[in-house]
Amino acid sequence: MQNVSKALEPDRSERDALLREISNYSNEFIEALPDEKAFSNEKDTPGAFKVNGKTKSIEEIITLYRDEVAAKGINPASGGHLGYIPGGGIYSSALADYLVDVTNDYVGMHFSSPGGVAIEHELLDWMKSIFGFPKSSIGNLASGGSIANLIALTAARDKHQIKNQRITKSVIYVSPQVHHCIHKAIRIIGLEDVVINYLNLDDKSRIDAEDLQLKIEKDRQIGLNPFMVIASAGTTDTGAIDPLMRISEIAKKHELWYHIDAAYGGFFILTDGKRAAFKGIEQADSLVVDPHKGLFLPYGLGAVLVKDKQSVYKSHVYRANYMQDAVADESPVNPADVSPELTKHFRSLRLWLPLQLHGIEPFVACLDEKLLLTTYFRNELKNIGFELGPEPDLSVSYFWYPIEDGDENEFNEKLLKELHKDGEVFLSSTIIDEKFVIRMAILSFRTKLETIDKAIAMIKRALIRIK
Template structure:
């Protein structure tokens, strides 16, 4: 009997269903003609956005709750036209909050307007390479390694060092803490015996990293700071001596190279000496301050950072990159790899090359290197050096002018580019001054608490922050201080 192909109605039905679903899913498939028009619309929107940002207040609040329209629009079965989505974006996300990168943005650690970085981020998203494993896109991984080598060289790390581009300083600090934990072989039963030392101004992400890493029960000694808001090294030595006498093991010292509160830079060479004597791991959180190593003035302030065991940097701060680009560097790169290199049977076809996934908690990750790499290779390093040196000089200029305002307490001369000051009329006066600036919209500043008192701060980092803008800010500040103190401006020299 001859083989006769039998009809299979169920198979035919399945094929028909597949074809129908392919048609329904077609909008997710690249369409060169449609994509070109959408790209043009998005680029035109971006050009108009930059213009609008220059016209809007540096900071504004959504007093009428317009951002709720995003929630009301929701995620629906049938989508919006692109122009409708861009209009919603324009009227909400782009309308309120801080206009990042504006010269008057001086709160917290300011971001930057970096057009080449934005174009790099766009290209990274369009190409969307898999960057966690070297075999999947060797060029993307080589680009990351090139950037990491350059960053390591900038702080004086040896050729044996290695690192990772992270989402920011918090994950970089976590990676460093985990690497230090593994380097010392600390296991659960030993956690309570290993002591961590930091200053009272250390960033809170260190405590979070210890918690996430299973080290929350490590004794944490917060060492007081000196008059320049740097960790007091003599008090550190005393605390370590007392812990050893109590049978505890000094293990991890956290130094700061530019605290968020004051911009203070710890005496890194002294911390390196203490760490070496005690056999401790020295981690330096240089998320804000590390990039200043690119200029001569900053390198002098950061002397000793090259002796750390690990360092956190944030290119999205001092290298003016798009948000979401941090870095961790480890002097002995093998330590970093040993802490994070794991595998699975589904990765059996991957080569033995070191990949970003081998030095990070992440496997899948965005293409972080390109938004950082593109402006650096196009512009060169020279404007970055100039911008960082400019901010250090501008901070000294601002400090000198602030000291001339009667009724204003001014902190120590800035080591980098953050200044702290307060009206002597009390906490309410300082909060009112901050509100005045932020409500007026030309400047955006933040407060902190130093020595138990509300204190104003200004962080000079955005490339657009000019001497003229800073001088105008100080002139306005002098008026506000006079108003709070009831001083006759005619007799007030500033």
């Protein structure tokens, strides 16, 4: 058994050889990115990844990875990924992931990795200072925005004791533009039967705060229990920032839990140009912001901040006999006490290490660049005859090609299909006011001026093909 299991502990020269192969491939991958397409329509090969107990060499595995994983679908590492909400994947984060996977620190409890947990707290404190949250707030680094929102909404539920008969009388106010993970979270936490009251939007797809005020009053009059309002600082569809300050005043007046989903847009607060648009974010009871979006990290890091510690503890603190050694009276907050996760990936290092290596300036410069590129892309689109959605608050916007005869939606759908066939740059679509529109979401750290020029050239090619 000892002999056979040795394979799980390669020696130094074997480790070096494995790492060399992975590093060589990673370098080839990164260097090829400027010439690679951002999207391929090619489907997976059935049976390509069979797990049948047989072994493969690292070279074979890398070839399979290159041909069957990296070459198909969207290439999220490409600067040409302008669809959905791009991530990016800075290299220094990947190195941090490698390191934590080797040391395999257990960061659910302070006892088991005081250093690892301290890094998580340091980052959360840093975010508290960015978003004007008090130091006494609680936070967690989750796997992404969906889980982070889930933690926040659970806290709101427990603070307001929304259970049993109260559920069907309780009201959550949301924008029709709220991210769908909010609806998912509402269902997961047992609030499926709550009243969801959709708010009117202005012509920039932002919540009409006065409508919120009216709706709360009306709901109270008919005996309902308004308990939470959810705003977005950067909606997924249009990059809109809701009127955060005005909503906070209304939420306070009516004693509502105020949650802000800033998963996509939050880190734009670091830019001089956009800081003012986030005024009011500090008033939220809970906030979600995703470093794997706005700080260009590889997928796998979303953060939640909540001001009321007890409301988070209520649903997440559990003790078990087998954990007795790991619990101390005087410990900093244990990440496992503020999240559904017990064992968790040591994900804080993938943000901490890049911040230590690069400082914050390159991140802010990149965010500023994305805002400029959004304006540039919109201007170029206008020059070639596209209609544009309203000027966006951030770096997500939409456009469509107007046609005189025929179905405009059909035409733009056809155009998007052509763009996907081409794939040099990847764009996605959405429906705004029953209109099929093409979206641009400029957030990858690798998206540059050349990328936008490429996108315009690709769009011109597609138009010629289908006109």
